[in-house]
Amino acid sequence: MKKFTKLLGVLMLGMLVVAGCGNNGGAKEDTSAAKETPEELTLYIVRHGKTMLNTTDRVQGWSDAVLTKAGEEVVTAAGVGLKDIEFQNAYSSDSGRAIQTANLIIKENEKSSDLKVITDERLREFNFGTYEGDLNHTMWQDIADDQGVTLEEFMKNMTPESFANSVAKLDAKNVEEAKINWPAEDYETITTRLKAGVEDIVAKEMKNSGSGNVLITSHGLSISALLDTLFDDFKIPEGGLKNASVCTVKYKDGKYTLDKVNDLSYVEAGEK
Numbered sequence: 001m002k003k004f005t006k007l008l009g010v011l012m013l014g015m016l017v018v019a020g021c022g023n024n025g026g027a028k029e030d031t032s033a034a035k036e037t038p039e040e041l042t043l044y045i046v047r048h049g050k051t052m053l054n055t056t057d058r059v060q061g062w063s064d065a066v067l068t069k070a071g072e073e074v075v076t077a078a079g080v081g082l083k084d085i086e087f088q089n090a091y092s093s094d095s096g097r098a099i100q101t102a103n104l105i106i107k108e109n110e111k112s113s114d115l116k117v118i119t120d121e122r123l124r125e126f127n128f129g130t131y132e133g134d135l136n137h138t139m140w141q142d143i144a145d146d147q148g149v150t151l152e153e154f155m156k157n158m159t160p161e162s163f164a165n166s167v168a169k170l171d172a173k174n175v176e177e178a179k180i181n182w183p184a185e186d187y188e189t190i191t192t193r194l195k196a197g198v199e200d201i202v203a204k205e206m207k208n209s210g211s212g213n214v215l216i217t218s219h220g221l222s223i224s225a226l227l228d229t230l231f232d233d234f235k236i237p238e239g240g241l242k243n244a245s246v247c248t249v250k251y252k253d254g255k256y257t258l259d260k261v262n263d264l265s266y267v268e269a270g271e272k
Contacts, residue, residue: 039206039210039211040250040251041202041206041211041212041213041250041252042214042248042249042250042259043198043202043248043249043251044085044087044214044215044246044248045216045217045218045226045246045249046078046102046105046216046244046246046247047101047217047219047220047223047241047243047244047245048067048071048095048098048101048217048244049067049072049074049075049097049100049101049104049243050070050071050074051064051067051071052065052066052068053065053133054068054071054243057135057137058133058136059128059131059135059136060125060132061124061125061127062095062124062125062127063132063133064095064096065096066097066100067097067100067101071243071244072104074243074244075100075105077244077266077267077268077271078244078246078267079104079105079106079107079108079270080269080270081265081266081268081270082109082215082246082266082270083110083111084110084111085111085213086109086112086213087106087109087112087115087212087213087214087215088112088205088212088213088214089115089118089205089214089215090102090106090112090115090116090117090215090217091117091120091123091214091215091216091217092117092118092123092216092217093120093121093123093124093125093217093218093222094121094123094124095124095125095219098123098217098219099117099119099217101217101244102117102215103117105217112215120197120201122196122197123194123197123217123218124193124218124222125218125220125221125222126164126184126190126225127182127183127184127185128167128184129167129171129174129182129183130171130174130184131167131171139167140154140155142170143163146166146169146170147162147166156238158236159228159236160187160224160228161187163221164185164187164190164221165186165187167184168184168185168186171183171184187225191229194222194225194226195226195229198226201214201216206251220240220241221240223241223247224236224241227247227249227258227261230249230256231256234261237262241261241262242262242264244264244267245263246263246264246265246266247261248263
């Protein structure tokens, strides 16, 4: 009888051990079977605030000017509207107006106020060559005349590509006489540098952090040219991108998706 009781105890202990091993094995299988959520990066691309050269209706590409008081206020409002979005990094064109815009937005951010803005010259506005500092109306009229259309027709049907290539063509006639070192850029030159800049940002952020949010401050025509390059169906908004407007682009699985264009909801939220 004692032998039987001892044997029964051994059998029961063995069954418990086997059952325990089965449960652990099941847990391991569930863990290995769990699928990871694809990493997604969101780019918040913001146009700088209004500057003193904007106010005087002057051509402003690689030339620069500080934000006006009203320009600072609109950008600050955008920053307040964006304050709950945690940015893992902030990038900017190396132009002062874009850097100033990025810093004002970061200053208002409750989760990213300690970020240091990283500048990249590839995010600059178009270089307009001999038209830099001239009246916008003069450049626009010259382009319209060169294209054989009225100024109204040019403004209505303008694309970043036709704009840049027309300026480069017209500027080439003036470069030698003006003796400047930086002639106006054609569209291919502009989009090549812009796309390379953004792709480097995306590669760096995906490698270091993966999913998250990134702030990029740049310029009206450059942002439009970038979106025109990345998305076949992009159409520049009538009148161009507004100061402090936000365009959001998502990146996942090697693909870009255009979310919003010329979004002023953050400014409006910040002004309330």
